[in-house]
Amino acid sequence: MKRGKKYLEAAKAIDKAALYEKDEAVALAKKAAVxxxxxxxxxxxxTGCDGRHAEQQIRGAVVLPHGTGKTVRxxxxxxxxxxxxxxxxxADFVGGEELIPKIQNEGWLDFDVVVATPDMMGVVGRLGRVLGPKGLMPNPKAGTVTMDVTKAVNDIKAGKIEYRLDKNNIIHVxxxxxxxxxEQLANNFQTLMDAINKAKPSSLKGQYIKSITLAPTMGPGVKVNVVKVAQ
Structure with a gap:
């Protein structure tokens, strides 16, 4: 893959072989965003998890103290x-049964997170094929299936993010x-890592967190020394 001049310039400041301490890694990732x-x-x-086993699946949510900087619908x-x-x-949109054809047939997906009360999951379940692959299906573990819709919406708007393993057992957030x-980035990162450390499956043998890389959207990655941030 051919890299642009800015990317290559930013990459010069990062030693690919090095494992950086949290604060230095955050500073380098921020600087690499050009x-x-x-x-x-x-x-x-x-992670060292095997997501094919249900008991080693990791899924949850955490409210980042400084939010994500993104407006979430x-x-x-x-x-x-x-x-x-x-x-x-x-909430940006609220509805029920009448939204099914809009999402299913018209391909309406102008939202980032879906919350549902438990009594609506029968209706939402019919959207599984559309919402599932996009990671939008409400889930009790992520706090998006709940009767406390006020808390759910407030948390999401305040910077709540969901984390889960992808098919390669990596979490991207x-x-x-x-x-x-x-400081804000370091606080957010530590809050995320505290939540992921707590989510460690009890059945897991061996190393839980194998590697962590911080990277801006268009820039090079910075490897983090996992010893201090992972348990």
Whole structure:
């Protein structure tokens, strides 16, 4: 893959073979964001889990103290008084059965997170084929299937992110924007790692966190020394 001049310039400051301490890694990842837009800084965490075993699946959510820097559009499936509750909490879209054809047939997907009350999961389940592959299906572990729609919407708007293993047993999550201060990014990253450390499957033998790389959207990755941030 041919790399641009800016990428190559940014990469010179990073020693590919080195494992950097958390604060230095954050500073380098922030500095490597040289695109003309406010790049997202992402954490890529390779685990020793085997996601083919249900007990080694990792999935959860955590509210980042400084948010993600992204405006998140929330769709809530609810009925009765929960509709008003969701709207009052600031949900961008609220509805029920009538949204099914809009999503299924018209391909409407102008939202980033879907929340549903448990009594609506029968309806939402019919959208599994559309929402599932996009990672938008509500899930109790992520706090997106709940009767407390106010808390769910507030948390998401405040910077709640979901983490889960991909098919290669890697977790990919944003920890903020390049415009954040180094301290904000470091706080967000540590909060994320605390949550992932707590989510360690009890059945796992061997090393849990194998490697961590921080990288801006368009820039080179910075390897983090996992000893201090992983348990």
């Amino acid at each position: 695109a003309k837009f406010d790049e997202t800084i992402e954490a890529h965490i390779r 929330v769709l809530v499936f609810a009925k009765g008084t929960k509709v008003d509750e969701a709207q009052a909490a600031g 944003p920890i903020g924007k390049a415009s954040f201060t180094e």
